[in-house]
Amino acid sequence: MRGHGKRIPVSAALRRRLVQSFASLATGVPLFRPGASLPGSSAPLLGAPPPPDGRRGPPLHRRLRASLKVSTVEGMFAEVFTACAGPTVLTAWAIALKLGPFLVGVMTALPFFAQFVQFPAAWLTLCFGHRRVALTAVCLSRLSLLPMALLPWLGLSLEGQQHLLLAVAGASAVLAVVGNNAWVAWMGELVPGAVRGRFFGKRTALTTLMGTGASLTAGLLMDRLKGLDGVGMALPLLALAACVMGVVTTLMMAAQHDPAPPGTSPKLELK
Numbered sequence: 001m002r003g004h005g006k007r008i009p010v011s012a013a014l015r016r017r018l019v020q021s022f023a024s025l026a027t028g029v030p031l032f033r034p035g036a037s038l039p040g041s042s043a044p045l046l047g048a049p050p051p052p053d054g055r056r057g058p059p060l061h062r063r064l065r066a067s068l069k070v071s072t073v074e075g076m077f078a079e080v081f082t083a084c085a086g087p088t089v090l091t092a093w094a095i096a097l098k099l100g101p102f103l104v105g106v107m108t109a110l111p112f113f114a115q116f117v118q119f120p121a122a123w124l125t126l127c128f129g130h131r132r133v134a135l136t137a138v139c140l141s142r143l144s145l146l147p148m149a150l151l152p153w154l155g156l157s158l159e160g161q162q163h164l165l166l167a168v169a170g171a172s173a174v175l176a177v178v179g180n181n182a183w184v185a186w187m188g189e190l191v192p193g194a195v196r197g198r199f200f201g202k203r204t205a206l207t208t209l210m211g212t213g214a215s216l217t218a219g220l221l222m223d224r225l226k227g228l229d230g231v232g233m234a235l236p237l238l239a240l241a242a243c244v245m246g247v248v249t250t251l252m253m254a255a256q257h258d259p260a261p262p263g264t265s266p267k268l269e270l271k
Contacts, residue, residue: 063257064190064192064257064259066255067190067255067256067257068190068191068195068199070252070255070256071187071190071203071252071256072199072202072203072206072207073252074249074252074253074256075203075206075207076206076207076210077210077245077248077249077252078207078245078249079207079208079210079211079214080210080211080214080241080245081142081242081245081246081249082211082214083211083214083215083217083218084214084218084238084239084241084242084245085142085145085172085238085239085242086215088215088218088219089218089222089235089238090107090165090169092222092234092235093148093165093235094107094165096232096235097158097161097162097165098158098162099162099165103162103166106166107165107166107169110166110169110170110173111173111176113173114170114173114174114176114177115177117174117177117178118177118181120178121133121137121177121178121180121181121182122181124178124182125181125182125185129258130182130183130185130186130189130258131182131186131256131258132182133178133179133181133182134179134182134183134186134253135250135253135254136179137175137176137178137179137182138175138176138179138183138246138249138250138253139246139247139250140175141171141172141175141176141178141179141246142172142242142243142245142246142247142249142250143243143246143247144168144171144172144175145168145172145239145242145243145246146239146240146243147164147168148164148165148168148235148236148239149236149237149239149240149243150236151164151236151239152236186258189258189259190256190257190258190259218238221234221237221238222234222235222238225237
């Protein structure tokens with residue numbers, strides 16, 4: 001730094017404090033949106049500054065390294081689920097089932113209304129553990145689309161199909177919030193602070209790349225297999241693919257270990 005023509009040295013301690021301040025500021029900015037599919041590309045907001053003096057931190061043991069690799073692959077498959085069951089596909093369902101403007105507005109608002117279950121979700125995570133709650137809620141959230149895959153053979157009236165779509169979208173949104181809450185707590189315990197920024201940076205890059213390709217493929221499938229009237233075959237196939245991805249991602253999440261000692265649970269504090 002220079003002031004009035006003189007060089008002012010900056011100490012290493014000051015530089016570390018500045019980096020830590022920026023890292024703390026980053027943790028206060030919401031990174032995921034309401035209704036976003038998690039686990040997926042979005043990382044929990046626990047980024048840590050690099051270790052001082054250029055050190056890379058202690059080496060990771062084998063079990064942790066395997067869990068982090070599986071988490072990255074799981075995030076990539078979670079993006080395939082989002083491409084098959086995300087807002088774009090839900091909009092296509094709404095058009096196919098002739099939802100009116102009011103019902104389309106209700107379906108669009110469901111992910112935001114679902115955020116009101118954050119406190120009960122935190123309580124469930126506290127009582128049953130973040131890994132167990134994340135596995136259960138994420139699996140149920142992604143398998144809740146199974147009725148939409150079977151919709152052409154359920155024999156429901158148009159009104160019944162519309163109500164089923166709203167019920168499935170609502171249940172998926174609520175369960176996703178519960179699963180996201182537990183998953184963020186789980187990842188905060190699993191990923192060491194020394195490698196957190198590097199790990200989630202690489203994970204986000206790979207999942208974004210996978211999500212782009214999966215979204216383009218889903219759009220091409222809907223364009224090629226769209227029906228002249230009604231649901232057609234593309235939307236049920238995408239719903240079935242989303243359920244398959246839900247099973248695959250749940251199995252991958254189950255392969256990741258819980259670093260918290262058994263029988264330990266933090267106290268629920270409101271600050």
